[in-house]
Amino acid sequence: MRTIKYPDKKEWEALCRRPAIGKADLEAVVGEILESVQRDGDSALLSYCLKFDGVELPALKVSEEELSEAQSLVPEDLKKAINVAFVNIDKVHRSQLAGKKVIETSKGVSCWRKSLPIERVGLYIPGGSAPLFSTVLMLGIPAKIAGCSRIIICTPPEMTGKVNPVILYTAALTGITEIYKAGGAQAIAAMAYGTETIPKVYKIFGPGNQYVTKAKELVQNDGIPIDMPAGPSEVLVIAGKNADPDFIAADLLSQAEHGADSLAVLVTDSEELAEKVTSAVKIQIRELPRKDTAAKALDNSFIVILKTMKDCIDFSNAWAPEHLIINTDNSNELAESVVNAGSVFIGPYSCESAGDYASGTNHTLPTNRFAMNYSGVSVESFMKKISFQELSADGIMNLGPVIETMAEAENLRAHRNAVSIRLNKIRK
Amino acid sequence: MRTIKYPDKKEWEALCRRPAIGKADLEAVVGEILESVQRDGDSALLSYCLKFDGVELPALKVSEEELSEAQSLVPEDLKKAINVAFVNIDKVHRSQLAGKKVIETSKGVSCWRKSLPIERVGLYIPGGSAPLFSTVLMLGIPAKIAGCSRIIICTPPEMTGKVNPVILYTAALTGITEIYKAGGAQAIAAMAYGTETIPKVYKIFGPGNQYVTKAKELVQNDGIPIDMPAGPSEVLVIAGKNADPDFIAADLLSQAEHGADSLAVLVTDSEELAEKVTSAVKIQIRELPRKDTAAKALDNSFIVILKTMKDCIDFSNAWAPEHLIINTDNSNELAESVVNAGSVFIGPYSCESAGDYASGTNHTLPTNRFAMNYSGVSVESFMKKISFQELSADGIMNLGPVIETMAEAENLRAHRNAVSIRLNKIRK
Numbered sequence: 099m100r101t102i103k104y105p106d107k108k109e110w111e112a113l114c115r116r117p118a119i120g121k122a123d124l125e126a127v128v129g130e131i132l133e134s135v136q137r138d139g140d141s142a143l144l145s146y147c148l149k150f151d152g153v154e155l156p157a158l159k160v161s162e163e164e165l166s167e168a169q170s171l172v173p174e175d176l177k178k179a180i181n182v183a184f185v186n187i188d189k190v191h192r193s194q195l196a197g198k199k200v201i202e203t204s205k206g207v208s209c210w211r212k213s214l215p216i217e218r219v220g221l222y223i224p225g226g227s228a229p230l231f232s233t234v235l236m237l238g239i240p241a242k243i244a245g246c247s248r249i250i251i252c253t254p255p256e257m258t259g260k261v262n263p264v265i266l267y268t269a270a271l272t273g274i275t276e277i278y279k280a281g282g283a284q285a286i287a288a289m290a291y292g293t294e295t296i297p298k299v300y301k302i303f304g305p306g307n308q309y310v311t312k313a314k315e316l317v318q319n320d321g322i323p324i325d326m327p328a329g330p331s332e333v334l335v336i337a338g339k340n341a342d343p344d345f346i347a348a349d350l351l352s353q354a355e356h357g358a359d360s361l362a363v364l365v366t367d368s369e370e371l372a373e374k375v376t377s378a379v380k381i382q383i384r385e386l387p388r389k390d391t392a393a394k395a396l397d398n399s400f401i402v403i404l405k406t407m408k409d410c411i412d413f414s415n416a417w418a419p420e421h422l423i424i425n426t427d428n429s430n431e432l433a434e435s436v437v438n439a440g441s442v443f444i445g446p447y448s449c450e451s452a453g454d455y456a457s458g459t460n461h462t463l464p465t466n467r468f469a470m471n472y473s474g475v476s477v478e479s480f481m482k483k484i485s486f487q488e489l490s491a492d493g494i495m496n497l498g499p500v501i502e503t504m505a506e507a508e509n510l511r512a513h514r515n516a517v518s519i520r521l522n523k524i525r526k
Numbered sequence: 527m528r529t530i531k532y533p534d535k536k537e538w539e540a541l542c543r544r545p546a547i548g549k550a551d552l553e554a555v556v557g558e559i560l561e562s563v564q565r566d567g568d569s570a571l572l573s574y575c576l577k578f579d580g581v582e583l584p585a586l587k588v589s590e591e592e593l594s595e596a597q598s599l600v601p602e603d604l605k606k607a608i609n610v611a612f613v614n615i616d617k618v619h620r621s622q623l624a625g626k627k628v629i630e631t632s633k634g635v636s637c638w639r640k641s642l643p644i645e646r647v648g649l650y651i652p653g654g655s656a657p658l659f660s661t662v663l664m665l666g667i668p669a670k671i672a673g674c675s676r677i678i679i680c681t682p683p684e685m686t687g688k689v690n691p692v693i694l695y696t697a698a699l700t701g702i703t704e705i706y707k708a709g710g711a712q713a714i715a716a717m718a719y720g721t722e723t724i725p726k727v728y729k730i731f732g733p734g735n736q737y738v739t740k741a742k743e744l745v746q747n748d749g750i751p752i753d754m755p756a757g758p759s760e761v762l763v764i765a766g767k768n769a770d771p772d773f774i775a776a777d778l779l780s781q782a783e784h785g786a787d788s789l790a791v792l793v794t795d796s797e798e799l800a801e802k803v804t805s806a807v808k809i810q811i812r813e814l815p816r817k818d819t820a821a822k823a824l825d826n827s828f829i830v831i832l833k834t835m836k837d838c839i840d841f842s843n844a845w846a847p848e849h850l851i852i853n854t855d856n857s858n859e860l861a862e863s864v865v866n867a868g869s870v871f872i873g874p875y876s877c878e879s880a881g882d883y884a885s886g887t888n889h890t891l892p893t894n895r896f897a898m899n900y901s902g903v904s905v906e907s908f909m910k911k912i913s914f915q916e917l918s919a920d921g922i923m924n925l926g927p928v929i930e931t932m933a934e935a936e937n938l939r940a941h942r943n944a945v946s947i948r949l950n951k952i953r954k
Contacts, residue, residue, distance in 0.1 A: 179931035186631035186925075193629050194639075201621050203614035203886035211622075214865060216899050228937040264935060300899040315747065321755060323899050342951065348944040355940040387939050433914060437642060441913040447922040447952075448915055449944040455932045456925055458631035459913040471644050471728040471751050473911040483901040485869040485887040486861060487876055494875040497614075497884055503607035504883045507692060509656040511815050512783040516776040516877040523770070524875075 099350075099362075099379060101372055101401040114417045116329065116466050117359070117398060128283045128312040135287035140294045146284040151225075153259045153279075158295045160261055160277040168266035180268055183235055183456035190458035191240045194477040206493025213481040215245040218297060220289035221274075222304030225254035225281055229262035230305070232454060236461050236475065237303050238272030244480035249274050250299065252289060254281025282306070283313035290317035301325075303475065305462070325475055329466025332361040333450055334419035334439075336410045337375075338426035339368035342446060346371075347378035349423055349449055350399070351392055358394035363417065364401040365410045372401045411435045418469040421450045440469045491524050527778075527790075527807060529800055529829040542845045544757065544894050545787070545826060556711045556740040563715035568722045574712040579653075581687045581707075586723045588689055588705040596694035608696055611663055611884035618886035619668045622905040634921025641909040643673040646725060648717035649702075650732030653682035653709055657690035658733070660882060664889050664903065665731050666700030672908035677702050678727065680717060682709025710734075711741035718745035729753075731890070731903065753903055757894025758787040761878055762847035764838045765803075766854035767796035770874060774799075775806035777851055777877055778827070779820055786822035791845065792829040793838045800829045839863045846897040849878045868897045919952050 105113065134142045140158060148154050200210040221237040223230055234251070241249045251269055255261055261279060269277055278296050280288055286306075290313075292298030302314060303325040311328040318324050333353040337346050350362040366372055379396070383389050404410050411432055414422055418438035426432055429445045436442055440463030441453055453459045462475035473479075489497065498517045505513035533541065562570045568586060576582050600608075628638040649665040651658055662679070669677045679697055683689055689707060697705055706724050708716055714734075718741075720726030730742060731753040739756040746752050761781040765774050778790040794800055807824070811817050832838050839860055842850055846866035854860055857873045864870055868891030869881055881887045890903035901907075917925065926945045933941035 175931055176935050179928040179935075182632075182925070182928045183932060186635070189631050190629050190637050193627050199621050201618050201886065203617050204610075207614070207880070207885050209618050209886045211904075217865065230936060232932060232936060319743065319747070321894075321896065327749060344947050344951075345944075348940065348947045352938070352940040352944040355938060382940075382943065385939075386943075387937070392940065430916070436912065437645065438910075439912050441915070444914060444916040445918075447917045447919055447948055449917075449922070449948060451929050451933055451941040451944045452635070452917055452922070452925060453913070453915055454941060455929045457635050457915050457917065458629065458637045459915055463913075464910075466749075468749065469910070469912075471910060473909075474913060476639075476911065478906075478911075481901075482892075482897070482899060483904065483906075484864065484867050484897075485881070485891075485902060486872060487869070487881055487885050487887055488858070488872040489875040489877075489880055489885065490873075491875055494877070494880070497610070497880060500607040500610045500884045501879050501882075503603055504611060504660060505879055507604050507607075508658060508660060509815070510780070510783060511813075512776065512780040512810075512820065513879040513882060515810065515814075516773075516780040516879045519772050519776045520875055520877060523772075 099376060099396045099399050099401060101376070101403065103403045104405060105402065110413060110416055113402065114467065124308060124312040128309055128316060131283040132287045132313060132316060135284050135293065136291045143280050143284055143288055143293060146282065147255070147279065150282055151254050152257060153255050155255065155259060155279055158278050158280060160266065160279065164260060165266050165270055165275060168263035171263035172267045176264065177267065180231065180271065184239065184271055186456055186458035187235050187239045191243050191477050195243065204493065204496050206490040207487070207497055209485065209487045211483050211485050213483050215247065215481050216300050217246065218248040218299040219246045219480055220299035220302045221249065221251045222285055222302065222306055222310060223251055223253040223265060224306050224310070225256065229264050231264045231268040232461065233305060234265055234268040234272065238269060238274050240460070240475060240477045241480045242273050244477050246480055248297065249276070250289065250297065251277045252280045252285035253277065255279040283309040286310055286313035286317060290320065290322045325462060325479060326464050326472045327466070327468055329468070330359040330361065331356045332419055332465055333421040333423060334363045334365060334414050334417055335423040336414055336426060336432065337364060337366050337371055338407065339371050340427055341371060341425040343371060343374035343378045345446060346375045346425060347382050350379060351382055351386065352451055354392035354395035354399065355386060355388040358391055360395040362395065362399040365404060365413050366401070367404055367407055367410060369403055372403055375401065407432060414439070418467045420463045420465040420469060423448065423450060438470045440464050440474050494520050495524060527804060527824045527827050527829060529804070529831065531831045532833060533830065538841060538844055541830065542895065552736060552740040556737055556744060559711040560715040560741060560744060563712050563721065564719045571708050571712055571716055571721060574710065575683070575707065578710055579682050580685060581683050583683065583687060583707055586706050586708060588694065588707065592688060593694055593698060593703060596691035599691035600695045604692065605695065608659065608699065612667065612699055614884055614886035615663050615667045619671050619905050623671065632921065632924045634918040635915070635925055637913065637915045639911050639913050641911050643675065643909050644728050645674065646676040646727040647674045647908055648727035648730045649677065649679045650713055650730065650734055650738060651679055651681040651693060652734050652738070653684065657692050659692040659696040660889065661733060662693055662696040662700065666697060666702050668888070668903060668905045669908045670701050672905050674908055676725065677704070678717065678725065679705045680708045680713035681705065683707040711737040714738055714741035714745060718748065718750045753890060753907060754892050754900045755894070755896055757896070758789065759784045760789040760847055760893055761849040761851060762791045762793060762842055762845055763851040764842055764854060764860065765792060765794045765799055766835065767799050768855055769799060769853040771799060771802035771806045773874055774803045774853060775810050778807060779810055779814065780879055782820035782823035782827065783814060783816040786819050788823040790823065790827040793832060793841050794829070795832055795835055795838060797831055800831055803829065835860065842867070846895045848891045848893040848897060851876065851878060866898045868892050868902050922948050923952060
C-alpha cells in the first residue's frame with residue numbers, strides 16, 4: 099500500500115480515477131449468450147449450466163422439497179444471526195415507504211403522487227466460493243416491502259446440482275420461493291427476455307462478475323432497467339491521529355479481501371497514523387484465509403496524507419467512495435460535509451461489516467465513483483412513482499386561461515382547445 | 527382511427543406493443559458526432575451548429591445582454607401565465623423533499639438516509655418549430671429545489687443566432703443563467719464529456735428527437751445517467767358512456783398534434799360513446815394548424831371497446847400509458863386500480879394540458895410502456911440518497927456476534943475481524 103504525501107489539488111483527479119475495466123472484449127461473448135438464450139430459451143440455459151457450472155440439471159426451478167430440505171441444513175446459530183439481520187433490514191427499509199401528500203396548487207387543482215411496486219422483478223445472486231445470502235436479504239426485503247407481486251431469484255447451482263441451502267433458507271425467510279438455477283450472463287438474459295420456464299421481469303437487480311455486469315448493461319439498452327452500473331467494491335476511511343490503527347487496518351482489509359480489484363483507501367492528516375496503519379495491515383493480513391487476494395487489492399490501494407481534515411473530506415467527496423468510514427474526533431461533524439458517498443459509517447465502532455450484514459442499511463451501493471450520481475438500493479428501487487391530479491370545474495376555470503396562453507405560445511392549438519372546450523361548456 | 531371491438535385477452539399484448547422505432551441505423555451517425563465532440567470540443571460544436579442549424583455563432587454561451595434583452599421580448603400575459611405555472615410546479619416539487627428519519631434498529635445502532643443533490647446537471651431543451659419553455663420549468667424547478675450547485679441548459683439557437691426569448695425568460699425565472707447554444711446529439715456529447723466551454727455534468731435530462739435520444743442512450747453506456755429512456759408521447763383515455771365526447775376528442779387530438787408518431791388511445795365500455803368520439807374528432811381536427819400531423823398520429827391510434835370498466839382498467843395497466851385520463855362516473859374509484867401509468871388525470875375537467883403546463887405535476891414522463899418500470903422526473907431525479915449509520919460501543923457489542931457469524935458463513939474472515947478486533951478492545 100503506497101503512501102502519497104500532501105498531493106497538490108491538481109493531482110487529486112488522477113488519484114480519484116478508478117483503474118479501467120476492460121469492457122469491449124466482453125461484448126461479443128456476452129452478446130452471443132444473450133442471443134442464444136433469446137433463441138433457445140431453457141435448453142440454452144441447461145447447456146450453459148453444463149458448460150460453465152459443470153452440472154446437468156433435471157429442472158431449472160428449485161423444487162419445494164429442495165426448499166424445505168434446506169431449512170434443516172442451516173446451523174441454528176446462523177439462522178438466528180440471519181433472523182436478527184432480517185429484522186433490522188426490514189425496519190430500515192419499511193421506513194422508506196412514502197405516504198400520500200395531496201397538494202392543492204390552485205383552488206380546485208389537487209396533485210399527489212403514489213408509489214407503486216414494479217410488478218415483476220428479478221434478483222441475481224452469484225454463486226462461487228461463498229454463498230452471498232446477505233445479498234438475498236438486501237434485495238429480497240425491499241422487494242417484498244415494495245409489494246412486487248412476482249419476485250424471482252436466479253442463482254447458479256453448486257456442483258451437487260443444488261442451490262446452497264443458506265441461500266434457500268434466506269430466500270424463504272424473505273418470502274421468496276420462486277428460485278431458478280441459472281448463473282452468469284445467461285441468467286440475466288433469461289430474466290430480461292423470458293424463457294419457457296423463467297418469466298420475463300421488468301427490472302433486474304444484483305451483483306455479479308464481469309459477464310453478469312456486461313449482460314446487465316446490454317439488456318438495459320433493450321429497455322430493461324437495472325439497479326445500477328457495477329464496479330469493484332471499495333472503501334475510503336478518513337481517520338484522525340487519535341483513531342485506533344488496528345480498527346482501520348481491519349476495515350481496509352475487510353474491503354481488500356473481496357477481490358483483487360477491490361480498492362481500500364485511507365485519507366488522514368496524520369503521518370504517524372499512516373505509519374501505524376501500514377504496520378497493522380502487515381500484521382493482520384498474515385492470518386487471513388484470503389491473504390493473497392487482499393495483498394493484490396492493496397497493490398492498487400493507497401494512503402493519502404493531507405494537511406487538514408477539511409482537505410480529507412474534500413478529497414473523499416471528489417473520490418466518491420462506495421463505503422466511507424469516518425473515524426475522527428469529530429466524526430459526526432465531518433459527516434455533515436459528505437457530498438458524495440454510497441454509505442457512511444460514523445465513529446470508531448461503525449465498521450463496514452455492520453452495514454454489509456446486519457445494521458439495517460442496504461449493502462447494494464454505487465461503486466466506481468457512481469456515488470456522484472446514483473443511490474444505493476432501497477424500497478424506491480422496486481417502485482415507480484405515479485403522479486395524479488384532479489381539477490374540479492372551479493379548478494379548470496381558475497387555471498384554464500394560464501394553460502391556454504402557454505399552449506398557444508408553444509404553437510400547440512389542440513392543447514389549448516382541450517381547455518377552451520371545457521371552459522365553454524362550463525360557462526354555458 | 528380504427529375501432530377494435532371486444533378483443534380477446536390474448537390479443538391485448540399485440541395491442542399494447544408500441545410501433546418499433548428504428549434504432550440501429552442511428553448508432554453510427556450519432557456515434558460519430560459523440561467522437562467528434564470528444565475530440566474537437568467547442569470547434570466541433572460550432573461547425574455542427576453551422577451545418578445543422580445554419581448559424582455561425584460568435585460564442586457558445588448566451589451572454590448577459592442576450593439574457594436581459596429577452597426579458598423585454600416576452601409579452602406580459604405570457605409572463606404572467608408562466609409565473610402562475612412556476613408557483614404551482616414549485617409547490618408540488620417542494621413537497622417531494624424528504625425529511626430525515628433516524629431508525630434505531632438495535633440498541634446503539636442508528637441508521638438514516640440523507641438526500642443530496644447531484645452536483646452538476648445538464649438540461650436539454652429542444653428547439654424547432656415551438657420553443658418548449660414549459661420543459662424549462664419542468665426540469666429547472668426540481669433541479670433548483672434539489673439544490674444542484676451547477677445547472678446548465680443546452681438548446682439550439684434560432685436562425686438569428688439567438689435563443690428564443692421565452693426560453694431565456696423562463697430559465698432566468700427558475701434561476702438558471704448558464705445557457706449554451708448547442709442542439710442535437712452534439713449538445714448531449716458536450717454535457718457528457720465536457721468541452722473547453724461547456725462543463726461535463728453528472729446527469730442529463732430532457733426530451734429531443736431520435737438523434738438526441740440515441741446520444742443519451744450511448745452516453746449512458748459511458749456511465750452518465752439520464753432521466754429516462756424516451757419514446758413518442760402518448761395518451762390513453764378511459765371513458766364511460768356519460769363522458770362528454772367533445773372533451774375526449776379534444777384530449778385525443780391534443781396528444782395527436784405532438785407528432786406523427788404520437789399515440790392516442792380510447793378505451794371504453796360504450797359503443798355509442800366510441801362512435802360519438804370518432805365523429806367529434808373528425809370535426810375538431812379540421813380547425814387545427816397541425817391537422818396533418820394529428821391525422822398521421824391518428825392512423826396509428828385506436829379505440830378499444832371492452833365489456834366492463836374492470837376490463838378497461840386492466841387493459842390500461844397492460845398498455846402502461848404515459849398519460850392516463852379517466853373520465854367516467856367513478857373516476858376516483860378507478861384511479862385506485864391504476865398500476866402502470868406515468869401521470870393520471872381524474873375526472874372530466876382534468877385534461878392532459880393541465881399537467882403539461884401548469885397544474886404543478888411534472889410533464890417529463892415515461893412513454894413507450896416504460897411506465898411499468900420507470901417514474902417521471904421529480905426532485906428525487908436530481909438527487910442521490912446516501913445512507914448513514916452510527917454504532918456506539920453498546921451497539922457493536924449487541925450486534926457484533928451476529929455480524930461475526932454471518933461473515934464467517936460467507937467465508938469473509940477479514941469482515942469478521944473488523945468486528946472481533948473492536949469487541950476485544952471494548953471487553954478489555
